[in-house]
Amino acid sequence: MTALISILDDEPAIRAMLSEALTEAGFRTQSFGRATEFEAALRHATPDLCLVDLGLPDRDGLSLVHRLALEKGASVIIISGRAQVQDRITGLELGADDYIIKPFDPAEVVARVRARLRSQKPADSARRTARFNGWAAHFDRFALEDPEGRETALSQAEGAVLRLFLERPNRLITRAFMQESLGGTAGDSFDRAMDVRISRLRTKLRDDPKNPQLIKTIYGAGYIFLGEVAWS
Structure with a gap:
């Protein structure tokens, strides 16, 4: 089945841009502007990969990254305007797989999503x-x-x-x-x-x-x- 990518960002224009780029690349997408909406959707299905903005209106994005990585086992790529080195280090320490700084090229995001999903595929699925x-x-x-x-x-x-x-x-x-x-x-x-x-x-x-x-x-x-x- 085609991989499902969740996009969590409070800016509608960014959600639309990412959704369009990922859909054209062959992925399924779902978009959310608030953490509460996203967490409600998680009760029904865990996406293959999540693109998470840290500057959310109703929840600290870093705590959400930690939950996704450790509780849900989901791959996480942070997309944020926070360019400070410490923010990047903290995000990675909490379990994020990658960190992309705004502004960005949608093609770069698609390339990193593909690379992340490739790395998740085991060499031999029988070796568990x-x-x-x-x-x-x-x-x-x-x-x-x-x-x-x-x-x-x-x-x-x-x-x-x-x-x-x-x-x-x-x-x-x-x-x-x-x-x-x-x-x-x-x-x-x-x-x-x-x-x-x-x-x-x-x-x-x-x-x-x-x-x-x-x-x-x-x-x-x-x-x-x-x-x-x-x-x-």
Whole structure:
């Protein structure tokens, strides 16, 4: 089925522009001017990807991004006039997959949506669970299970990075390969997003960044995931 893209922005002109560009690109779209309307629609279906403006009239956009990423497992691209570096960092730390600053070219948004959706497709849909070092990653429900059986939710962004590591254990994964595989625009913004996601994964895996046992940084080159991985 054609991917459904939700557009949440309080400016009608921007909603119309994005909806037209995405529809012409072959996507289904739904648009909302207020967070309450959007959250009501979420009770019926979770979109494949959400474009979220931070400056909403009835809700803080950052808290909505956090809920979408962790509770709903939805991919999120922030579209905002806030160009401050700290706003971008905060959005990525809360689980957003990308951050686009207004004004923007609709063609760029379409390209980033396509890249994000491509990165969500697993290489082998039958490989739903990976077990490693006493842990289990359940990609059918985006959950991480520790050796004691306790589960922690993964965002779509965190899950995509973890899956990339688990499919290539004990091999160097370069930043260039991550950018190619996960989508996004190369540069400081993408590098910062990867740093944030890997930091969050280490925290959830209880992997000491000063002496990592699972995700090892190879400075100037990339990362290596250490361990034996079994898929089912």
